[in-house]
Amino acid sequence: MRVLVFLEHHEGQLEKGGLGVLAKAATFGNAAGVVLGPGASDLAARAGAFGAVKAYACDDDALAVPLPQPRVDALAALVEKTGADAVLFAASVLAADVAAGLAARLDAGLNWDLTDLALVDGELIGKRPALGDTVLVDVGWKGSPRIGLVRSGAFDPVETGGSAEVESFDFAAENFSALATLIEQTQEESSGPSIEDAEIIVAGGRGLGSPEAFSLLEELAAALGGAVAATRAVVDAGWYPYSTQVGQTGKNVSPKLYIACGISGAIQHKVGMQGSGTIIAINKDPNAPIFDFCDISVVGDLHQIVPKLTELVRSNRA
Amino acid sequence: MKIAVCVKQVPDATVHKRIDPATKRLDRSGEATLNPTDLNAVEEALRIKEAQGGEVVLVSLGPAKATDSLRKALAMGADRAVLVSDDAAAGSDLLGTCRVLAAALEREAADLVLFGQASSDGDGAVLWAAVADRLRQPMISQVASLTVDAGSITGKRQTEHGYDVISAPLPAVIGVSDAINEPRYPSLKGIMGAKSKPQESLSLADLGVEPGAAGEAGSETTVLELGSPPSRGDQIKIEDDGSAAQKILDLVLERRLL
Ligand SMILES: Cc1cc2nc3c(=O)[nH]c(=O)nc-3n(C[C@H](O)[C@H](O)[C@H](O)COP(=O)(O)OP(=O)(O)OC[C@H]3O[C@@H](n4cnc5c(N)ncnc54)[C@H](O)[C@@H]3O)c2cc1C
Ligand SMILES: Nc1ncnc2c1ncn2[C@@H]1O[C@H](COP(=O)(O)O)[C@@H](O)[C@H]1O
Numbered sequence: 009m010r011v012l013v014f015l016e017h018h019e020g021q022l023e024k025g026g027l028g029v030l031a032k033a034a035t036f037g038n039a040a041g042v043v044l045g046p047g048a049s050d051l052a053a054r055a056g057a058f059g060a061v062k063a064y065a066c067d068d069d070a071l072a073v074p075l076p077q078p079r080v081d082a083l084a085a086l087v088e089k090t091g092a093d094a095v096l097f098a099a100s101v102l103a104a105d106v107a108a109g110l111a112a113r114l115d116a117g118l119n120w121d122l123t124d125l126a127l128v129d130g131e132l133i134g135k136r137p138a139l140g141d142t143v144l145v146d147v148g149w150k151g152s153p154r155i156g157l158v159r160s161g162a163f164d165p166v167e168t169g170g171s172a173e174v175e176s177f178d179f180a181a182e183n184f185s186a187l188a189t190l191i192e193q194t195q196e197e198s199s200g201p202s203i204e205d206a207e208i209i210v211a212g213g214r215g216l217g218s219p220e221a222f223s224l225l226e227e228l229a230a231a232l233g234g235a236v237a238a239t240r241a242v243v244d245a246g247w248y249p250y251s252t253q254v255g256q257t258g259k260n261v262s263p264k265l266y267i268a269c270g271i272s273g274a275i276q277h278k279v280g281m282q283g284s285g286t287i288i289a290i291n292k293d294p295n296a297p298i299f300d301f302c303d304i305s306v307v308g309d310l311h312q313i314v315p316k317l318t319e320l321v322r323s324n325r326a
Numbered sequence: 327m328k329i330a331v332c333v334k335q336v337p338d339a340t341v342h343k344r345i346d347p348a349t350k351r352l353d354r355s356g357e358a359t360l361n362p363t364d365l366n367a368v369e370e371a372l373r374i375k376e377a378q379g380g381e382v383v384l385v386s387l388g389p390a391k392a393t394d395s396l397r398k399a400l401a402m403g404a405d406r407a408v409l410v411s412d413d414a415a416a417g418s419d420l421l422g423t424c425r426v427l428a429a430a431l432e433r434e435a436a437d438l439v440l441f442g443q444a445s446s447d448g449d450g451a452v453l454w455a456a457v458a459d460r461l462r463q464p465m466i467s468q469v470a471s472l473t474v475d476a477g478s479i480t481g482k483r484q485t486e487h488g489y490d491v492i493s494a495p496l497p498a499v500i501g502v503s504d505a506i507n508e509p510r511y512p513s514l515k516g517i518m519g520a521k522s523k524p525q526e527s528l529s530l531a532d533l534g535v536e537p538g539a540a541g542e543a544g545s546e547t548t549v550l551e552l553g554s555p556p557s558r559g560d561q562i563k564i565e566d567d568g569s570a571a572q573k574i575l576d577l578v579l580e581r582r583l584l
């Protein structure tokens with residue numbers, strides 16, 4: 009199985025997600041890394057230390073900004089050149105769009121949200137938790153190339169210390185691929201109050217109803233000696249800082265206690281907090297998906313429960 | 327401005343979703359509803375129409391009964407609906423779905439195509455990228471705020487490192503984030519009026535899509551085996567009757583989490 013692994017990079021570093029997928033792909037034999045964008049060749053050489061026998065690099069200026077469509081053009085050309093059997097991606101905002109665009113371009117199958125991959129009798133099989141992680145599905149591909157999008161954090165990078173032969177390649181960009189342009193990019197401060205080290209996290213979602221309601225969570229967190237975290241929905245709405253976001257696009261946390269207040273429990277949130285010791289969910293909707301994976305489910309109004317809990321914790325600790 | 331919104335009927339949140347072990351497809355027999363995050367895409371389309379004039383067309387691939395769900399978006403204010411419904415399209419994966427939707431969208435030739443954040447049954451959050459490639463149009467995904475001016479569109483979206491602002495000329499394909507707006511509730515007048523809005527039903531043949539290009543035949547992925555994920559262990563359930571806070575504290579103390 010000749011596997012290409014898309015290696016995303018940021019500020020001169022290969023991202024962990026792609027390197028994790030590379031480590032997995034290397035166990036199937038012949039794994040090659042793919043690095044796109046200016047500076048690609050130097051970064052590609054580093055893929056060898058993480059299990060790639062070969063690394064393809066393209067530093068075309070059309071790939072300077074992290075937009076998906078020119079990357080589809082580049083990967084389609086590379087698949088044609090190499091005859092790759094599979095192209096694997098670690099989930100990210102960028103990678104998901106590239107993977108889906110590539111599937112459409114090559115009339116290829118895409119399986120997403122993979123949590124494991126195996127080679128069974130020479131055929132690639134993926135494990136995919138589906139329907140809010142209530143079933144675990146074995147998925148396959150009918151033809152080549154097999155395109156797979158791996159769930160965040162499914163595989164850890166493994167330093168093998170090897171080296172990769174770097175090969176440069178070119179591609180011809182489609183006209184429509186260059187139409188979307190990046191006009192501004194803001195790097196958000198990811199420091200700030202550290203939720204990654206907190207032993208107790210009180211997290212809030214859209215169920216809070218307003219940015220002001222976060223003060224309820226801050227009081228509870230202060231009483232518990234914990235930190236406050238948030239979902240993407242409220243971060244995007246400007247209710248709470250980006251640095252506190254938990255999930256696929258945000259941070260990965262594993263406190264001993266995670267109290268989710270007014271959070272529905274989308275998979276993209278779950279992947280960032282499922283490693284928590286005890287998960288308590290407070291939600292007024294008894295059908296909320298979060299109740300499928302928490303340890304203590306509390307059906308009720310957070311506006312009633314949270315202030316009471318804060319009072320009780322305070323008097324218990326006094 | 328003509329805006330097409332791709333919307334999907336999904337099993338209602340109260341339905342226990344299951345995959346039929348015989349067909350290895352999602353059991354769609356129970357109560358169904360319009361995919362919740364598609365309402366954000368419908369809302370955004372209506373706001374653009376209200377500001378600039380034009381038409382909002384719903385485009386959907388699904389079973390014939392999906393017309394019931396489409397009516398909700400018509401009640402919100404969409405002008406008409408196109409439902410592609412064909413036995414030969416059942417069981418389409420990403421590839422089959424994108425071929426059918428791209429064909430339906432080509433027929434509409436909209437200036438702007440909007441998608442919701444993710445379907446609650448498939449949860450791929452990928453379809454727009456595949457459709458945009460078929461349509462050979464620029465695409466912006468995960469858009470949490472959108473502005474449209476003469477001939478172009480600008481979206482702001484979150485990434486793993488911060489925020490990007492991306493611009494593209496029309497026609498373009500946009501996937502919206504569920505944070506983009508608060509969908510309106512249909513008014514009584516809207517609900518009454520929805521019944522008489524045009525709802526067209528199309529077959530694959532109507533769109534010139536070969537039967538082998540969609541459904542199981544046109545899909546490139548397969549479902550091999552169904553299993554159960556590892557469970558997190560026993561769950562304690564509390565219904566708040568005023569004592570939930572005390573119960574939570576007791577459990578937290580009992581488990582020595584403080
Ligand atoms: C590519 C991609 C990346 C993403 N990355 C992330 C990420 O990193 N992190 C993340 O969090 N999300 C992420 N998302 C978004 C994710 O899919 C969900 O949309 C988001 O997590 C929902 O946030 P929420 O739970 O706050 O809001 P909602 O889904 O709207 O849920 C609000 C919940 O509050 C409950 N509620 C309402 N009122 C009350 C009340 N008074 N008391 C108690 N409960 C109440 C409701 O019943 C509901 O369940 C991503 C999505 C995509 C497509
Ligand atoms: N069968 C369908 N018909 C029309 N639109 C769809 C269909 N399936 C998905 N969509 C759209 O694509 C978005 C993303 O879906 P998905 O990639 O399945 O998560 C949804 O929010 C809808 O806007």
